[in-house]
Amino acid sequence: MEDHPGGDEVLLSSTGQDATDDFEDVGHSDSAREMMGEYCIGDIDASTLPPQTKYRTPKQPHHNQDKTSEFIIKILQFLVPLAILGLAFGIRMYTKST
Numbered sequence: 001m002e003d004h005p006g007g008d009e010v011l012l013s014s015t016g017q018d019a020t021d022d023f024e025d026v027g028h029s030d031s032a033r034e035m036m037g038e039y040c041i042g043d044i045d046a047s048t049l050p051p052q053t054k055y056r057t058p059k060q061p062h063h064n065q066d067k068t069s070e071f072i073i074k075i076l077q078f079l080v081p082l083a084i085l086g087l088a089f090g091i092r093m094y095t096k097s098t
Ligand code: HEM
Pocket: 004, 005, 006, 007, 010, 011, 013, 014, 019, 022, 023, 026, 027, 028, 029, 030, 031, 032, 033, 035, 036, 039
């Protein structure tokens, strides 16, 4: 382990599981692949492998079930500019007539 050029930490992080993907992801050289034979201590009995579990995204708790506040904000987004426009128009009419 201490002779591994990639360090021992990466090897330890892959212990007890299939490290094929980890090994391939690094892009090991051909000489590294040849070296693997030296360290082979046997084949894994496939029947003893734990079943592959598929990753499932955790269900998001529905935080804001109440859509009322969203609705109010949408209405305000429409009404506030309209009110400002009306106010400006009102002021202009008022100042014109006086
Ligand atoms: C018996 C299995 C393994 C052998 C013989 C081996 C051998 C080597 C060798 C010779 C290198 C130097 C670079 C090269 O020639 O490709 C290397 C680098 C490296 N290996 Fe492994 N390795 C093995 C397994 C693993 C595993 C399972 C991992 C990941 C969990 C890993 C991660 C790395 C990393 C991160 C480097 C450094 C790559 C770099 O800095 O470019 N190796 N390994």
